[in-house]
Amino acid sequence: MDLKDLRQRIERVKAMFPKAHTALIQALHEVRWTYGYLHPEGIRLVSEVLGIGEGEIRDVASFYQYFKFTPLGKYHFRICTNITCMIHGAYDLMAHLKNRLGIEPGQVTEDGLFSYEEFECIGCGDRPPAILINDTRVEGVTTDTLDDLIERAKKGDLDLSTNP
Amino acid sequence: MTLDLKDFQPVLLRNQGKPEARSLQAYLEQGGYQALRKALFEMSEDDIIQEVMASGLRGRGGAGFPTGLKWSFVPRESVRPKYIVVNFDEGEPGTFKDRDIVRFDPHLVIEGTLIAARAVLSEESFIYVRAEYYAEYQILKKAVEEAYAQGYLGKNILGSHFRHEMHVFLGAGAYICGEETALLESLEGKQGQPRLRPPYPAVAGLYSCPTIVNNVETLANVPFIIQHGSQWFRQYGTEQSPGTKIFSVSGSVKRPGNYEFPMGSLTLRQLLEEVAGGPLEGRKWIAAFPGGLSAPILTPDEWDIPLDFESLAQAKTMLGSGAVIALDDSMPVVTYARRMIQFFAHESCGKCTPCREGTPWLLQILQKLERGEGTRHDLELLQRVTHGIRGQTLCPLGDSAAAVLQSFMNKFPEAFERLVQPTTVATS
Numbered sequence: 136m137d138l139k140d141l142r143q144r145i146e147r148v149k150a151m152f153p154k155a156h157t158a159l160i161q162a163l164h165e166v167r168w169t170y171g172y173l174h175p176e177g178i179r180l181v182s183e184v185l186g187i188g189e190g191e192i193r194d195v196a197s198f199y200q201y202f203k204f205t206p207l208g209k210y211h212f213r214i215c216t217n218i219t220c221m222i223h224g225a226y227d228l229m230a231h232l233k234n235r236l237g238i239e240p241g242q243v244t245e246d247g248l249f250s251y252e253e254f255e256c257i258g259c260g261d262r263p264p265a266i267l268i269n270d271t272r273v274e275g276v277t278t279d280t281l282d283d284l285i286e287r288a289k290k291g292d293l294d295l296s297t298n299p
Numbered sequence: 300m301t302l303d304l305k306d307f308q309p310v311l312l313r314n315q316g317k318p319e320a321r322s323l324q325a326y327l328e329q330g331g332y333q334a335l336r337k338a339l340f341e342m343s344e345d346d347i348i349q350e351v352m353a354s355g356l357r358g359r360g361g362a363g364f365p366t367g368l369k370w371s372f373v374p375r376e377s378v379r380p381k382y383i384v385v386n387f388d389e390g391e392p393g394t395f396k397d398r399d400i401v402r403f404d405p406h407l408v409i410e411g412t413l414i415a416a417r418a419v420l421s422e423e424s425f426i427y428v429r430a431e432y433y434a435e436y437q438i439l440k441k442a443v444e445e446a447y448a449q450g451y452l453g454k455n456i457l458g459s460h461f462r463h464e465m466h467v468f469l470g471a472g473a474y475i476c477g478e479e480t481a482l483l484e485s486l487e488g489k490q491g492q493p494r495l496r497p498p499y500p501a502v503a504g505l506y507s508c509p510t511i512v513n514n515v516e517t518l519a520n521v522p523f524i525i526q527h528g529s530q531w532f533r534q535y536g537t538e539q540s541p542g543t544k545i546f547s548v549s550g551s552v553k554r555p556g557n558y559e560f561p562m563g564s565l566t567l568r569q570l571l572e573e574v575a576g577g578p579l580e581g582r583k584w585i586a587a588f589p590g591g592l593s594a595p596i597l598t599p600d601e602w603d604i605p606l607d608f609e610s611l612a613q614a615k616t617m618l619g620s621g622a623v624i625a626l627d628d629s630m631p632v633v634t635y636a637r638r639m640i641q642f643f644a645h646e647s648c649g650k651c652t653p654c655r656e657g658t659p660w661l662l663q664i665l666q667k668l669e670r671g672e673g674t675r676h677d678l679e680l681l682q683r684v685t686h687g688i689r690g691q692t693l694c695p696l697g698d699s700a701a702a703v704l705q706s707f708m709n710k711f712p713e714a715f716e717r718l719v720q721p722t723t724v725a726t727s
């Protein structure tokens with residue numbers, strides 16, 4: 136990991152907000168985007184730059200679904216199973232991932248590539264069922280879509296920068 | 300009521316489906332930032348607040364509080380900084396309206412925020428974006444950068460003495476952070492737990508300073524009201540619910556999507572049948588949430604109800620965020636109820652006991668019923684626990700969970716009864 140780069144990004148975040156505490160959650164996103172989760176090294180950097188104790192940081196972070204203290208897969212699937220997606224087969228997607236990846240929600244595949252979790256509504260009821268892979272949404276998902284995404288991720292050609 | 304809205308042109312969704320309309324240039328070509336100009340050079344703070352009050356605009360985030368009145372609570376003479384917070388947390392399941400406003404008209408939100416800032420003499424604002432909307436977060440950040448570069452943000456806006464800084468903040472996945480005081484806690488770098496009120500944010504909000512929290516759709520209405528006047532705004536909607544409203548329609552419908560209509564101009568049935576095209580092929584509707592997962596359900600016999608704040612309140616439910624979710628007969632009633640409670644149990648912030656303890660308990664009982672292992676005692680327990688939560692919670696989250704579950708039990712008693720094992724008579 137390039138710690139100098141992460142430190143710079145945290146310092147930039149700090150400069151963008153009027154108070155260090157207001158920058159905290161944004162700084163933790165930088166850590167998450169760097170390591171895929173809140174790596175202790177990243178928490179220490181945030182603590183140093185923002186002048187907030189590591190204990191306090193962990194306590195605050197534990198409240199938020201996006202902040203995890205253990206590694207996720209390089210590709211983390213958030214599967215919305217809220218009512219609209221449930222009507223459109225979201226639980227089949229959960230079952231398919233379990234079969235296909237051979238892991239339970241919250242676990243990581245041995246190669247470190249994949250993990251998944253059941254999620255609440257992600258604001259895509261117009262194209263259900265919808266999921267997020269890392270921060271990118273994929274809509275109108277079928278089990279075939281999942282297979283395709285997994286294959287592409289394995290080959291390293293999954294583009295996660297697509298915006299609406 | 301027959302549906303005759305042929306002449307109605309969407310206001311807030313005028314650019315829906317046109318990503319090219321989101322640039323500052325395109326916004327200016329549509330008359331953008333003219334309202335801000337008017338607010339800066341032709342109106343006093345009081346004029347702006349009076350105009351918004353006269354429009355009758357009510358908050359679109361769920362509670363329907365009069366926007367002008369909220370702005371008037373800010374002590375303008377106070378020397379403390381004043382803040383505007385834009386609520387773009389949009390966590391209410393089924394809601395995706397603010398997403399499309401930002402996606403296709405981000406400058407409309409920035410302009411509305413600037414007018415609010417001008418009205419209460421605020422020099423700094425925050426847009427709180429839910430983490431799930433990373434794409435829209437990027438769109439907003441870009442729009443804010445454009446606005447800075449062209450002198451719509453920063454010092455001496457449009458050559459006036461008015462200055463304003465705007466920050467875009469990415470949340471981290473917590474529904475409760477849509478509740479305005481929890482949102483403020485989150486902005487202060489804490490866990491997102493609601494605050495006790497009073498004091499209200501307008502008096503002591505962010506960093507204990509006067510703060511206006513408004514929903515994205517609420518603020519998107521403001522430039523139109525300032526530019527065209529409150530009477531123009533009132534040509535749409537009802538006396539008590541003026542203006543247009545975006546309805547996010549999802550669930551079992553053939554044409555899900557965002558639809559904007561004048562408030563009260565159509566019924567729930569018309570929206571679901573005529574606009575959204577009826578239930579999914581081969582299915583039958585059994586009920587609908589009229590205003591997100593927090594709004595008690597209505598069964599199809601109750602759907603001839605105009606979609607506005609007061610009609611839905613009369614029917615003991617609410618317009619909420621305007622998210623209409625239609626349920627069909629493809630799943631058991633108790634499965635819908637369980638999934639609804641699962642959401643609230645997961646999102647309870649844990650600050651007060653009835654909600655923290657009650658919602659997971661309800662979930663356990665409903666899961667037991669779903670597995671076919673429920674007893675009559677479990678049905679009584681459901682009643683007891685919901686009564687124990689109603690009216691006993693610090694914020695509306697816990698109360699909504701209980702109220703919505705009660706609406707399921709009241710409207711589908713037989714669906715619950717059917718699941719419990721017949722009482723076994725002890726044989727000796």
Ligand SMILES: Cc1cc2nc3c(=O)[nH]c(=O)nc-3n(C[C@H](O)[C@H](O)[C@H](O)COP(=O)(O)O)c2cc1C
Pocket residue numbers: 357358359360361362363364366386387388389390391474475476477478479480512513514515517518694695696
């Ligand atoms: C549990 C809960 C969640 C809420 N979520 C949101 C939300 O996601 N977006 C929103 O604008 N308002 C939400 N609200 C309402 C806000 O507390 C607040 O009333 C609103 O942001 C005020 O803006 P308005 O007057 O423009 O509607 C929520 C309220 C509660 C109790």
Ligand code: SF4
Pocket residue numbers: 475493646647648649650651652654655692693694695696697698
């Ligand atoms: S009702 Fe629930 S969400 Fe609201 S403050 Fe209490 S525990 Fe938190």
Ligand code: FES
Pocket residue numbers: 215216217218219220221255256257258259260263264265392393
């Ligand atoms: S219910 Fe799945 S995106 Fe909203």
